[in-house]
Amino acid sequence: MSSVSEKVQAVFQEPGCAKNRAKSEKERKKGCTKQLQPGAAAGGCAFDGAKIALQPITDVVHLVHGPIACEGNSWDNRGSKSSDSHLYRMGFTTDIREMDVVYGGEKRLFRAIKEAIDRYDPPAIFVYQTCVPALIGDDIEAVCQAAKKQFGRPVVPVQSPGFAGSKNLGNKLAGEALLDHVIGTEEPSYTTPYDVNIIGEYNLAGELWQVQPLFDQLGIRILACISGNAKYREIASCHRAKATILVCSKAMINIARKMEERYGIPFFEGSFYGISDMSDALRNLAGLLVRQGAPGELLSKTELLIRREEQKAWEKLKVYQKRLAGKRVLLITGGVKSWSVVSALQEVGMEIVGTSVKKSTEEDKERIKKVMGEEAHMIEEMTPREMYRMLKEARADIMLSGGRSQFVALKAKMPWLDINQERHHAYAGYEGMVALVAEIDRALYNPVWQEVRLPAPWTEG
Amino acid sequence: MSQPIGGALAFMGLHGCMPVLHGSQGCTAFGLVLFVRHFREMIPLQTTAMNEVTTILGGMENIEQALLNIAQRAKPQVVGICSTGLTETKGEDIVGYLKLIRQRRPELADLPVVYVSTPDFKGAFQDGWGKTIAQIVEELVVPATTRNEDQINLLAGSHLTPGDLEEIRQIVESFGFRPILLPDLSGSLDGHIPEDFTPTTLGGTRLEEIRAMGSSRATIALGEQMRGAALALEMKCGVPHMLVDRLMGLRSVDRFFRLLAELSGRPVPQIYRRQRSQLVDAMLDSHFFLGGVKVAIGAEPDLLQNVGHWLAELGCKLEAAVSTTESIVFSDLPVERVRIGDLEDLEREALGCQLLLTHSHGRQMAARLQIPFYRIGLPIFDRLGAAHQLLVGYRGSRNFLFDVANLLIAAREEEEEYHRLPERRSHAEEARACQCQGEERSAG
Numbered sequence: 001m002s003s004v005s006e007k008v009q010a011v012f013q014e015p016g017c018a019k020n021r022a023k024s025e026k027e028r029k030k031g032c033t034k035q036l037q038p039g040a041a042a043g044g045c046a047f048d049g050a051k052i053a054l055q056p057i058t059d060v061v062h063l064v065h066g067p068i069a070c071e072g073n074s075w076d077n078r079g080s081k082s083s084d085s086h087l088y089r090m091g092f093t094t095d096i097r098e099m100d101v102v103y104g105g106e107k108r109l110f111r112a113i114k115e116a117i118d119r120y121d122p123p124a125i126f127v128y129q130t131c132v133p134a135l136i137g138d139d140i141e142a143v144c145q146a147a148k149k150q151f152g153r154p155v156v157p158v159q160s161p162g163f164a165g166s167k168n169l170g171n172k173l174a175g176e177a178l179l180d181h182v183i184g185t186e187e188p189s190y191t192t193p194y195d196v197n198i199i200g201e202y203n204l205a206g207e208l209w210q211v212q213p214l215f216d217q218l219g220i221r222i223l224a225c226i227s228g229n230a231k232y233r234e235i236a237s238c239h240r241a242k243a244t245i246l247v248c249s250k251a252m253i254n255i256a257r258k259m260e261e262r263y264g265i266p267f268f269e270g271s272f273y274g275i276s277d278m279s280d281a282l283r284n285l286a287g288l289l290v291r292q293g294a295p296g297e298l299l300s301k302t303e304l305l306i307r308r309e310e311q312k313a314w315e316k317l318k319v320y321q322k323r324l325a326g327k328r329v330l331l332i333t334g335g336v337k338s339w340s341v342v343s344a345l346q347e348v349g350m351e352i353v354g355t356s357v358k359k360s361t362e363e364d365k366e367r368i369k370k371v372m373g374e375e376a377h378m379i380e381e382m383t384p385r386e387m388y389r390m391l392k393e394a395r396a397d398i399m400l401s402g403g404r405s406q407f408v409a410l411k412a413k414m415p416w417l418d419i420n421q422e423r424h425h426a427y428a429g430y431e432g433m434v435a436l437v438a439e440i441d442r443a444l445y446n447p448v449w450q451e452v453r454l455p456a457p458w459t460e461g
Numbered sequence: 462m463s464q465p466i467g468g469a470l471a472f473m474g475l476h477g478c479m480p481v482l483h484g485s486q487g488c489t490a491f492g493l494v495l496f497v498r499h500f501r502e503m504i505p506l507q508t509t510a511m512n513e514v515t516t517i518l519g520g521m522e523n524i525e526q527a528l529l530n531i532a533q534r535a536k537p538q539v540v541g542i543c544s545t546g547l548t549e550t551k552g553e554d555i556v557g558y559l560k561l562i563r564q565r566r567p568e569l570a571d572l573p574v575v576y577v578s579t580p581d582f583k584g585a586f587q588d589g590w591g592k593t594i595a596q597i598v599e600e601l602v603v604p605a606t607t608r609n610e611d612q613i614n615l616l617a618g619s620h621l622t623p624g625d626l627e628e629i630r631q632i633v634e635s636f637g638f639r640p641i642l643l644p645d646l647s648g649s650l651d652g653h654i655p656e657d658f659t660p661t662t663l664g665g666t667r668l669e670e671i672r673a674m675g676s677s678r679a680t681i682a683l684g685e686q687m688r689g690a691a692l693a694l695e696m697k698c699g700v701p702h703m704l705v706d707r708l709m710g711l712r713s714v715d716r717f718f719r720l721l722a723e724l725s726g727r728p729v730p731q732i733y734r735r736q737r738s739q740l741v742d743a744m745l746d747s748h749f750f751l752g753g754v755k756v757a758i759g760a761e762p763d764l765l766q767n768v769g770h771w772l773a774e775l776g777c778k779l780e781a782a783v784s785t786t787e788s789i790v791f792s793d794l795p796v797e798r799v800r801i802g803d804l805e806d807l808e809r810e811a812l813g814c815q816l817l818l819t820h821s822h823g824r825q826m827a828a829r830l831q832i833p834f835y836r837i838g839l840p841i842f843d844r845l846g847a848a849h850q851l852l853v854g855y856r857g858s859r860n861f862l863f864d865v866a867n868l869l870i871a872a873r874e875e876e877e878e879y880h881r882l883p884e885r886r887s888h889a890e891e892a893r894a895c896q897c898q899g900e901e902r903s904a905g
Contacts, residue, residue, distance in 0.1 A: 037530060038509045039507050044486065045487025045488075067581035069462075073494075074495075075822060098580070098583050131516070162484075162488070163516055403497065408503070411655065411658065
């Protein structure tokens with residue numbers, strides 16, 4: 001257990017995080033997550049976060065050490081896509097029972113590792129620690145060590161008991177596991193001056209595939225994506241990359257910063273959402289690679305690509321400009337998306353009547369002010385009931401949010417679009433932004449809204 | 462799927478209820494997402510948000526804080542608390558906590574709180590459900606001095622969908638009874654459009670209805686898992702109970718109607734006589750397709766019992782049956798043995814079967830086995846209308862057998878096409894090769 005709390009302290013001290021730098025020594029120690037409120041909390045636990053961050057690694061066995069609930073209830077609920085192995089979609093758990101709680105679950109874990117290796121022969125096994133075995137003191141690090149020795153392949157312990165904290169913390173703990181046990185353990189078969197890592201991209205709904213062709217056209221090779229559509233070997237050897245792009249805000253900043261520290265790989269934060277953000281990301285990445293020794297022509301090549309792709313995207317968006325101008329959007333999401341999507345929607349003339357900033361950093365908020373003006377309607381916290389009223393009274397035309405709050409809009413008989421992790425459409429890159437706008441158009445102009453609002457035959461007037 | 466979320470779902474069948482899982486916040490988040498995907502509805506479910514320190518020191522303050530927060534924000538009529546693996550491993554005295562909290566917080570005096578012990582590492586979903594209903598009966602039903610002759614208690618098992626409950630209610634009402642359903646998901650999770658938005662459940666069994674259950678003429682336990690709750694009600698209030706464990710298939714539904722006719726002294730209404738005749742005809746029409754078909758079923762005990770018997774009565778052969786927890790209903794099930802296990806076990810035993818019935822997680826297995834797949838149970842997240850799936854009564858039994866027979870017919874057509882078009886064949890083989898990689902264990 002001590003190792004868990006040490007790890008937690010280590011990620012709380014993360015100096016790469018801008019939010020952290022603004023805090024005093026004492027504040028930092030308390031950690032970056034707000035104290036969870038019993039009876040008023042929402043969102044996942046540290047285990048959930050760790051699983052989200054690592055599950056997209058496609059060819060390994062993800063074995064959850066805990067009671068059936070942890071894996072069973074969350075099985076197959078994330079939309080990461082794979083171009084190859086489907087092993088990652090299989091749910092493995094030790095399903096510990098009452099007797100294991102009394103006698104300890106270490107032997108059961110060891111047997112489960114053996115069974116998984118015998119049956120599926122994966123290149124590695126990730127073992128996730130959960131609340132119950134952490135509480136009874138199962139030492140998964142020791143079991144993993146023993147299993148690694150016995151079976152001759154990597155068995156990676158991920159210290160992520162749910163009670164350690166929130167989902168965001170879990171992301172970081174997953175990063176620590178990769179840093180401690182995976183990254184730098186193998187060598188790539190060859191390297192090029194154009195090798196990069198992407199950190200924080202999970203290939204949800206296949207978003208990586210919208211971005212990858214752009215990289216391909218520039219000759220940039222993705223050595224490893226952490227962790228969307230990744231293979232174990234790619235991550236193990238990703239310490240030979242020349243540059244790193246960190247997307248999805250701060251969730252795995254610890255990996256990016258420590259890789260800079262250990263292997264001298266510089267990183268920058270970027271986003272694949274929105275047209276200008278995508279261009280900035282490509283531009284910065286090319287610049288970084290050239291500074292790292294890639295030929296200078298990459299810069300002009302990149303500019304050419306950006307001009308061509310932007311033009312193409314704008315051409316396609318023109319169709320929608322007339323139809324969507326003046327439509328009001330309520331945007332309930334967190335982090336980067338709160339501003340990167342805002343600017344994209346404004347570009348087609350939509351009006352943002354509110355954006356939530358619950359999960360956003362100060363920096364994110366500044367960005368919002370920049371794109372939406374000083375009087376930007378930022379929502380710190382909004383109850384579902386208030387959202388419902390806002391839609392019911394038609395102060396917004398459409399809501400964009402995560403799947404959990406969809407019913408707020410649907411029950412008010414208003415259009416809604418999923419922009420969080422369970423979504424089925426990919427919205428990254430130039431192509432993705434066009435897809436997002438097309439989806440909004442499809443939702444808004446569906447005649448079903450007139451139909452469902454018809455009064456029942458027995459209502460007056 | 463484990464006990465706590467079974468308990469939580471049972472609580473969601475009460476009106477104005479806020480279920481709470483006493484554990485870390487992930488316990489709630491996972492259960493919530495699971496139910497949202499199945500019902501496609503807003504799911505009220507809260508957490509005591511336990512962390513490392515509170516787990517060791519005890520969660521009384523978390524429970525107190527949760528109750529205060531919920532009472533203030535959601536204004537529920539009743540709160541249901543289920544423990545989890547985390548808090549059960551520590552071993553907390555929640556009953557004691559609640560007593561102390563009530564002493565300290567007079568503002569909570571009027572809020573009924575029902576607590577159930579549901580460790581994740583013991584039993585399964587339907588056990589959590591059954592325990593919860595028994596506990597609700599113990600704590601909320603009031604013994605009565607008079608009997609209400611036309612009032613009947615219906616205790617509903619977790620294998621019944623909101624659509625099933627609606628059907629059962631209509632049948633019982635047609636005999637002149639006023640049924641009280643506990644729990645009543647057909648009121649709360651049937652996918653209706655409410656007038657306003659509430660953070661708690663909307664619809665479901667009302668508190669005053671639960672209290673009045675003590676004055677009913679009789680209790681009908683729908684499903685073996687409800688026997689305990691029915692007994693508890695009989696012991697407490699003297700309301701006699703009867704068990705109706707099966708509601709699928711001609712002979713089982715006949716038995717149910719006979720019971721209702723005897724209880725009420727009324728004849729079976731015309732509409733159901735007509736439906737029975739339709740069911741018999743459907744059985745005759747479909748037996749060509751169902752006779753001798755080998756099936757594999759993965760389901761919780763009571764659902765397995767219902768579906769298994771009905772398929773066997775239609776001539777199917779139960780080759781493989783996997784369930785989540787021990788139950789006496791397995792003893793007369795027409796199958797060699799029921800294995801307590803997961804979908805990996807089912808897949809191994811289902812080799813050679815022609816039809817698979819289980820929840821949505823069976824989809825990858827069905828693709829690998831290349832056999833028709835009928836979704837039953839929970840979760841069903843990749844098809845719409847899970848809440849309205851109707852399997853009980855004459856009508857539901859008829860629906861089910863048409864659906865299953867149609868699946869088999871479609872499979873046969875596909876096979877014929879496969880033989881007919883040589884150029885298609887290579888294509889189909891490619892698709893099959895792609896599906897062969899992969900996955901899965903653990904029946905929820």
